[in-house]
Amino acid sequence: MESVTLNNGLAMTTIGLGTFQGNYSYQVNDSDVVTKGFAMAIDLGYRHIDTAYVYDTEIPVGQAINQKIADGTIGRQDVFLTTKLWCNQHGQPNVVPALKQSLKDMNLAYVDLFLVHWPCSVKVGEEKVPKDEDGNVLFENIDITDTWKGMEQCVEQGLAKSIGLSNFNEEQLLRILENCQIKPVVNQIEIHCLHTNVKLIKLCKDMSVQPVAFSPLGKARAAEGKKTVFEQEAILAAAQNHHKTPAQVALRHLLQKGLVVVPKSINPKRMKENLEVFDFQLSEAEMSSIDSLNENHRIVWIDWLKGSKSYPWKH
Numbered sequence: 001m002e003s004v005t006l007n008n009g010l011a012m013t014t015i016g017l018g019t020f021q022g023n024y025s026y027q028v029n030d031s032d033v034v035t036k037g038f039a040m041a042i043d044l045g046y047r048h049i050d051t052a053y054v055y056d057t058e059i060p061v062g063q064a065i066n067q068k069i070a071d072g073t074i075g076r077q078d079v080f081l082t083t084k085l086w087c088n089q090h091g092q093p094n095v096v097p098a099l100k101q102s103l104k105d106m107n108l109a110y111v112d113l114f115l116v117h118w119p120c121s122v123k124v125g126e127e128k129v130p131k132d133e134d135g136n137v138l139f140e141n142i143d144i145t146d147t148w149k150g151m152e153q154c155v156e157q158g159l160a161k162s163i164g165l166s167n168f169n170e171e172q173l174l175r176i177l178e179n180c181q182i183k184p185v186v187n188q189i190e191i192h193c194l195h196t197n198v199k200l201i202k203l204c205k206d207m208s209v210q211p212v213a214f215s216p217l218g219k220a221r222a223a224e225g226k227k228t229v230f231e232q233e234a235i236l237a238a239a240q241n242h243h244k245t246p247a248q249v250a251l252r253h254l255l256q257k258g259l260v261v262v263p264k265s266i267n268p269k270r271m272k273e274n275l276e277v278f279d280f281q282l283s284e285a286e287m288s289s290i291d292s293l294n295e296n297h298r299i300v301w302i303d304w305l306k307g308s309k310s311y312p313w314k315h
Contacts, residue, residue, distance in 0.1 A: 001013050001014070001275075002014045002278060004258070004260060006186070006210055007185050008183075010112070010162055012080055012185075012186075012260060013047050013048035014259075015046070015255075015260075015261055015262075015274065015275060016050045016082070016260065016261070017046045017263075018214060018262040018263055018264030019034075019038065019050060019051045019057040019061055019264060020052070020055045020264055021056075021057065021264075021266075031059065032060075034060040035067075036064075038060055038063075039064040039067050039068055040268055042064060042068045042074060042079070043073065046271070047074075047078055047079055048082075048262075049061055049065070049080070049081050049082070050082045050188075050262045052117055053083065053084060058083060059105050061081070062106025063107075065079055065106070080112045081106075081112050082112065082114075083102050083106075083115075084114070084115040084116070085114065085115065085116050086098075087117065087118055087121055087122045087128075088126075088127060088128055089124065090116075090121035090124070090140065090144075090146075091124060091140075091142045092147065093150065094150065095147060096154055096157065100159065110161060112161045112162060113160065113162045113163070113164055113186065114154055114159070114162070114163050114164075115166045116144070116148070116151060116166060117167065118310075118312070119165075119311075120305050120308035121142040122139055122140060122308075123139075137305075139307055139309070144172060145175065145179040148179065152181050155182055162185045162186075163184060164185045165184045165209075166188040167188070167189060168189075168312060169200065169313065170200055172312060173187055173203065173204070173207070174207075184209055185210060187204050187210075189211065189213070189214070190298060190300050192213065192217060192218040192250065193218070194218055194293055195295070212259070212260040212261075213259050214262055216250065216254050216259075216261040216263050217229055217247055218250070229250050232290075235293075238290065242282075244276075244277075244280060245273055247273060247274065248274070248277050249290075251263060252281075253282060253287065255277060301313070
């Protein structure tokens with residue numbers, strides 16, 4: 001398995017397992033099934049797992065890691081584990097307690113990487129999407145640099161080995177870099193061949209912040225009149241040339257750009273296939289052909305967050 005070296009010297013495996021279950025009620029319906037799926041991923045060779053408080057997968061992820069430690073498959077040091085601070089946990093005083101709760105839920109002593117999930121903040125409390133009696137989301141306007149101070153405390157207290165960002169735009173990334181004591185090691189953003197995010201990736205690399213691609217395979221179903229990543233002729237042609245699946249080609253394309261990818265799946269066949277991308281190389285012509293597919297087509301908007309003054313994307 002290949003890895004990249006982060007700006008703090010730690011190694012991060014270039015393929016991680018995304019654990020969002022696609023459920024925007026932010027609740028996992030069958031925790032036992034999910035735990036078994038994550039444990040199987042470790043058996044298949046995954047050594048980088050990406051979860052988040054809001055995914056409601058921290059508990060099954062922790063259970064899977066602890067099961068595989070107990071049966072001797074791995075040691076804790078063998079798995080690079082990421083989790084994320086949600087919008088209702090922003091503000092310096094709230095960050096350390098939030099991570100401590102996540103660690104308690106996972107029954108682990110530390111995470112390898114702790115991310116600010118979105119730059120947007122909502123009312124601090126138990127509700128992941130707090131609303132008033134009329135159904136309006138209760139946004140706050142907490143300064144992202146104040147939240148970052150709490151993130152730095154997580155490193156200082158040994159709760160997180162690294163800290164980083166997710167869904168931060170160019171301006172927000174620069175603001176953190178200009179006001180930090182501990183530099184973010186990554187910015188996890190949506191990247192796939194239909195949304196190549198070239199400008200933001202370049203800034204990240206120029207600033208020695210590793211770009212990490214979520215949703216690297218795009219969306220399973222396309223809008224009317226559109227094609228999915230897997231239906232693009234350039235992807236299909238490369239898949240045929242290399243005797244690989246369209247998903248493997250799409251992931252390989254991003255890996256050859258120096259990105260880390262976190263495809264999500266709980267299907268054993270697809271999880272295995274997603275790891276089998278290091279035994280072939282796309283040609284320059286194939287890379288260029290896939291690059292040309294870009295439509296700046298963003299999938300992940302989270303519409304209810306658009307009311308925040310810190311919402312990162314133009315809409």
